[in-house]
Amino acid sequence: MAFSEDDHSTLATQGFSRRELIQLVRSQLQLLLEQNNLQGAKALLVPVQPADIADAIEALPESMQVIAFRLLSKAEAIEVYEYLDSTVQQSLIEEFKRQDVLDVVDKMSPDDRARLFDELPAKVVIRLLEQLSPEERNATALLLGYESGTAGRIMTPKYISLKEDLTVAQALDRIRRLADVSETIYYLYVTDSGRQLTGILSLRALVIAQPDQRIGEIMVRDVVSVYTDTDQEEVARLIQRYDFLAVPVVDTEDRLVGIVTVDDVIDILEEETTKDIYTLGGVQAGEDSYFQTNLLTVARRRVVWLFVLLITNTATSAVIRSQQDVLQEVVALTAFIPLLIGTGGNVGAQSSTVVIRGLNTDELQRTGAFKVIRREAIAGAFLGLMLGVVVLVWAYFLQGDLAVAIAVGISLIAISILASIAGSTLPFLFQTIGFDPALMSAPFITTAVDVLGVLIYLNAARFILRL
Numbered sequence: 001m002a003f004s005e006d007d008h009s010t011l012a013t014q015g016f017s018r019r020e021l022i023q024l025v026r027s028q029l030q031l032l033l034e035q036n037n038l039q040g041a042k043a044l045l046v047p048v049q050p051a052d053i054a055d056a057i058e059a060l061p062e063s064m065q066v067i068a069f070r071l072l073s074k075a076e077a078i079e080v081y082e083y084l085d086s087t088v089q090q091s092l093i094e095e096f097k098r099q100d101v102l103d104v105v106d107k108m109s110p111d112d113r114a115r116l117f118d119e120l121p122a123k124v125v126i127r128l129l130e131q132l133s134p135e136e137r138n139a140t141a142l143l144l145g146y147e148s149g150t151a152g153r154i155m156t157p158k159y160i161s162l163k164e165d166l167t168v169a170q171a172l173d174r175i176r177r178l179a180d181v182s183e184t185i186y187y188l189y190v191t192d193s194g195r196q197l198t199g200i201l202s203l204r205a206l207v208i209a210q211p212d213q214r215i216g217e218i219m220v221r222d223v224v225s226v227y228t229d230t231d232q233e234e235v236a237r238l239i240q241r242y243d244f245l246a247v248p249v250v251d252t253e254d255r256l257v258g259i260v261t262v263d264d265v266i267d268i269l270e271e272e273t274t275k276d277i278y279t280l281g282g283v284q285a286g287e288d289s290y291f292q293t294n295l296l297t298v299a300r301r302r303v304v305w306l307f308v309l310l311i312t313n314t315a316t317s318a319v320i321r322s323q324q325d326v327l328q329e330v331v332a333l334t335a336f337i338p339l340l341i342g343t344g345g346n347v348g349a350q351s352s353t354v355v356i357r358g359l360n361t362d363e364l365q366r367t368g369a370f371k372v373i374r375r376e377a378i379a380g381a382f383l384g385l386m387l388g389v390v391v392l393v394w395a396y397f398l399q400g401d402l403a404v405a406i407a408v409g410i411s412l413i414a415i416s417i418l419a420s421i422a423g424s425t426l427p428f429l430f431q432t433i434g435f436d437p438a439l440m441s442a443p444f445i446t447t448a449v450d451v452l453g454v455l456i457y458l459n460a461a462r463f464i465l466r467l
Contacts, residue, residue, distance in 0.1 A: 018052070026056040033064050042071040050076065054083035066095040078107040086119040093124065106132050109183060111156040111264060114143040142257070151235045152228030154268065155249045155258030156183045161191045164198065164216030168209045175203075183261055187246050190219050195255040197223055197248055225250050228257060233272055236265045237361070309446060316341075316450045323458040326465075332399045333461050336408045339391070340457050344415040344449040347383060351376045351423025352445055356437050359427060369428040373421060380420025384413035407464045411457040418456070419449045 025048055032041040045053055045068075057068050057080070069092055072080055081089065081104050105113060105128055117125045117140065129137055139157050146152030160182050162171050171188070179185050188206065190199035199219035209218050225248045226235050239247055239262055246261045320327070320337075327334055355372060358364040364372060392409030396402055422445050427437035 022052050022055045022059070025052065026059045029056055029068060030060055030064060033060075033067055038067075038071060041068065045071060045076075050079040051083045053080045058085055058088050062091060066092060074103060074107075078104055082108055082112045086116065089116055090120060093120070106136055109156055109158065110136070110139040110143055111154055113140050114153065117144060118148065146228055149232050150228060151226045151230040151232060151249045151260055152258070154232055154235070154264050155228075155260045156264075157258045158183045159187075159189055159246075159248075159256075159259045160185055161189050161195075161256065162201065162215050164190055164192075164214065164219070166215045167211065168206060168213050168215070168218075169211040171206060171215055175206075183259065184246055187244075187259070189248055189256055189259070190215055191256050197225060197250055197254060197256045199223060200248070223248065226260070227252065232268045233360075235260050236268045236272070239265045313447060313450060315447065316454055319451055319454045319458070323454075323462075326458050326462050330401075330404060330461065330465060332401060332404050333407070333458070335398075336391075336395060336404075337454060337457065340408070340411055340415055341450045341453045343387060343412060344419040344453045345446050347380060347416050348419035348423035348445040348449050351380070351420045352427055352437075353423075355424045355427045359431060359437055369425075373424045373428075376420040376424035377417055380417040381413070383420070384416030387416065388413040403465050404461070407457070407461040410464070411453075411460045414456050414460070415449065415453040418452055419445070422448050 025044065028044055029041055032038075032044060045056075048056070053072070053076070057065050060068055065088060069077060069080070081092070084092070105116070108116070113136075117128070120128075129140065132140065142157060143153055143155065158181060160175055160178050162174065166174070175185055175188070186203050188201040188203065189197060190201060192198050199216075199221045200223045201215065201219045205218055224238065224242060224244075226238060228249055228251055230249075235247060238244070239260070244262065246259045248256055249258045249260060251257050355364070355376070358367075358372070388409040391412050392405045395408040396405035399405065426444055426448075430437045
């Protein structure tokens with residue numbers, strides 16, 4: 001049985017997590033829609049936050065998504081639509097009547113609209129652009145004119161600008177008039193007659209100032225800004241570093257053209273983190289969601305580095321073939337090859353992960369590559385000693401041969417040091433020659449550690465066993 005509006009409004013205070021709340025809303029919404037109880041479904045959504053409504057709609061069967069979306073008022077629909085996944089947005093566009101689409105898209109913020117247009121077919125974008133109001137069409141065209149992944153592409157041109165000669169009272173009047181159509185009012189930007197950025201002012205500073213004070217007297221002239229072609233990751237790091245709610249975007253002539261807000265930065269961080277995780281796994285990231293992509297495309301993206309590893313790992317086989325006499329003499333040595341190269345790969349992956357992360361966050365900017373590599377080599381030695389002792393005891397317990405156990409233990413120490421050096425060196429090397437450290441490091445570390453690890457192990461065994 002569906003819960004009432006009063007019941008729903010108290011769910012958040014009854015120990016339900018956000019995830020549980022969304023699941024309840026989704027299940028109740030689907031039940032009401034199956035019963036064709038549209039009024040009940042509409043009442044159910046009234047007290048729910050737009051972001052949660054979007055999550056609930058996304059979880060519905062596709063045939064019900066349009067019906068649920070149509071239950072929202074126009075104002076709610078605009079806000080909810082911006083939270084929806086791009087695939088659901090596209091699906092709704094295909095199902096809507098033309099005017100329904102225009103009403104929603106025309107009221108979206110320009111940066112969200114530009115992000116949606118990036119996902120849509122070109123013909124659909126052209127048709128929608130033609131039907132937008134002149135102001136919104138110009139705002140969207142401005143953003144689409146900048147390169148993808150830059151500050152210009154993700155900024156919004158809806159900000160509040162002031163002049164230095166305005167009084168505080170006049171500025172507050174201007175804010176009241178423009179607040180509804182601005183992305184944020186917490187930061188106010190001061191420009192001259194040529195729209196060049198000359199200062200910044202927080203709403204707090206404005207409110208506590210005297211009504212007859214001039215903006216030029218209370219504004220901050222030392223402004224941190226970015227250019228339209230600044231990479232979006234750099235913008236995100238800047239906002240994170242200074243704890244900004246927004247950062248102004250200027251063109252090559254220092255004219256203010258827009259702002260990037262913190263909510264856009266969260267989207268950027270999620271997007272870039274997803275891309276980095278896929279890259280570390282040797283998966284080529286696409287523009288669309290991985291789990292929404294057809295399986296043939298998924299296989300094509302993943303097979304590239306698997307082929308590289310398949311081919312390069314033949315070197316490991318070549319090393320083993322070259323040492324057949326040792327293995328034939330002491331067959332027990334073969335049992336520990338997977339253990340050694342597996343451990344070496346894991347140690348190398350740990351080193352490369354921390355170094356790649358440090359490179360991405362600029363944490364290693366002031367630390368030289370040599371210091372980082374030396375630190376990781378020492379860490380690898382400690383790890384090798386700890387793991388080597390354990391493996392030596394375990395190998396002796398399994399085989400009862402002290403010489404074999406010593407060979408395994410010493411080899412693990414050497415392999416751990418080698419893996420740490422490789423894992424910390426390759427990211428720096430590939431960044432220097434212009435390749436993505438994350439994409440290039442993982443397969444090469446695996447290959448290097450496998451080949452050299454087996455070579456070290458079998459030669460150590462040959463020396464210790466006097467073969």
